[in-house]
Amino acid sequence: MSKTAQLYRMVTDEHTCPYGIKSKYLLEKNGYEVEDHHLTTREQTDAFKAEHDVKTAPQTFIDGRRIGGHEALRAHFGKPLPDQNATSYRPVLAVFAVALGLALSLSWWSLGELLTVRAAEWFIAFSMAMLAMLKLQDVEKFSSMFLGYDLLAKRWVPYAYAYPYLEALAAILMAGRVLPWISIPVAAVIGTIGAVSVSYAVYVQKREIKCACVGGSANVPLGFVSLSENLAMMGMAGWMLVRPTLS
Structure with missing residues (x-):
């Protein structure tokens, strides 16, 4: 049974959100068929944010549940981003x-x-x-x-x-x-x-x-x-x- 996810990301002539591209790649890498919804204008993007009470795009939905943006999606798959304040060699x-x-x-x-x-x-x-x-x-x-x-x-x-x-x-x-x-x-x-x-x-x-x-x-x-x-x-x-x- 195929797994499906809905992705809403900003894609315009002037700007393509890099985190949207990363989210799509991450979903496909984890075996999901992505319903890729493009937000093609600033007005459309603002309306989407207001409807779902979110501050940023992209946003991913799996099984009708909102996962969130790219960082939340990484965390969902057990690959959270490293703490920016953590020491590193x-x-x-x-x-x-x-x-x-x-x-x-x-x-x-x-x-x-x-x-x-x-x-x-x-x-x-x-x-x-x-x-x-x-x-x-x-x-x-x-x-x-x-x-x-x-x-x-x-x-x-x-x-x-x-x-x-x-x-x-x-x-x-x-x-x-x-x-x-x-x-x-x-x-x-x-x-x-x-x-x-x-x-x-x-x-x-x-x-x-x-x-x-x-x-x-x-x-x-x-x-x-x-x-x-x-x-x-x-x-x-x-x-x-x-x-x-x-x-």
Whole structure:
């Protein structure tokens, strides 16, 4: 016996509701035949909302019972959206995964092997570059979070604004081993200050605050991830100092 659902969603020449499309896909994915009702004008949409006493469209009905909008439909199928305020390491894992993929791909193409010293260097440099890019999307928001725990930034505010540019500069130069007399001290200094600041805030003061490592838009807890970022910069600087060339 086929399962049927009624979906009411806004579809006009100027706008197609993305949540309506997602709701239709979700219903079909769960084996429902969808009676897809388009609300083609603002007046028609407003009249539908007033009739059913709802504030948004789309709206889904199953067996004559209103399920609700897209979020309610996901919850109905046991797949609720994650809490927007919940902490998550997903942004950082995405950065590291892409950086690793790029590093291995480039190593394979240029050196004929996946696991090489250059692949490790590129992984760190690419990770630094992408983390810096995320910070640079909104330097103002990043600086506000950064000031919450960085020891130097608390005493000299301009450092909070300069940090993502310095990290990006070091990463770009390190990726090509260009101008090491700039990249090595920059990475060593900001990495050391960052590692001390994070260690003090998390392991001494026992504070639970957001990490600014991926900019100001994510809810990544301050701790191991940020410490790893800073230790990686320090390690890369030290490695390039003792191995100025790969020959």
